[in-house]
Amino acid sequence: MTAEEATDTGEVTGPDVGLTRRLFLKLLMGVSVITALIPFTTMVEFFYANPKTQGSIRKKIANVKDLPEGSTMVFFFPGDDASERSFITHLTAEEQSRAKSEGTDEYVTDGFVAFNTICPHLQCTLEFPEDSEYVCPCHGAYFNIADGTVLGGPSPRPLPAVKLEVEQGSGDIYAVELIGKIGYGRG
Numbered sequence: 001m002t003a004e005e006a007t008d009t010g011e012v013t014g015p016d017v018g019l020t021r022r023l024f025l026k027l028l029m030g031v032s033v034i035t036a037l038i039p040f041t042t043m044v045e046f047f048y049a050n051p052k053t054q055g056s057i058r059k060k061i062a063n064v065k066d067l068p069e070g071s072t073m074v075f076f077f078p079g080d081d082a083s084e085r086s087f088i089t090h091l092t093a094e095e096q097s098r099a100k101s102e103g104t105d106e107y108v109t110d111g112f113v114a115f116n117t118i119c120p121h122l123q124c125t126l127e128f129p130e131d132s133e134y135v136c137p138c139h140g141a142y143f144n145i146a147d148g149t150v151l152g153g154p155s156p157r158p159l160p161a162v163k164l165e166v167e168q169g170s171g172d173i174y175a176v177e178l179i180g181k182i183g184y185g186r187g
């Protein structure tokens with residue numbers, strides 16, 4: 001008798017066929033597990049793979065003429081991905097002097113500040129600032145306009161800050177460093 005036999009219905013059976021089925025099922029399971037893990041690797045990368053700083057990148061993002069006091073503009077840093085959406089804000093004279101007196105002016109450069117706009121709570125995108133605060137539309141976290149620290153709501157951490165340089169003479173504004181992790185905030 002051979003290892004394989006034909007049944008009444010013509011189906012081929014035998015130890016080799018069983019082995020092949022088992023191998024196929026194992027392969028199928030392996031592919032399913034890998035497919036199921038892909039979203040998690042993307043999440044892990046999103047939360048943890050962003051480097052703490054982008055020290056070597058210097059990206060021109062605006063000119064002082066584009067941003068009168070009290071205005072805010074969107075830019076992308078360090079790359080152009082949606083998660084790298086950031087605000088640059090020219091603080092009003094009042095906001096600047098308040099930041100100085102409260103000691104919240106660490107990231108203020110010539111009156112300008114910049115922050116990544118992905119909320120460190122559940123990664124919603126912040127709205128344009130109002131009443132000297134950045135507000136998250138999802139669960140109501142709100143942040144200090146001058147240093148991105150949490151003033152209220154569920155965000156566990158301040159916003160990632162973008163360090164700026166303003167070139168005297170030309171008035172060009174450069175983003176030079178991201179402090180913190182996108183979607184995660186800063187420590």
Ligand code: FES
Binds near residue numbers: 122124137140
């Ligand atoms: S995602 Fe911003 S407060 Fe929840």
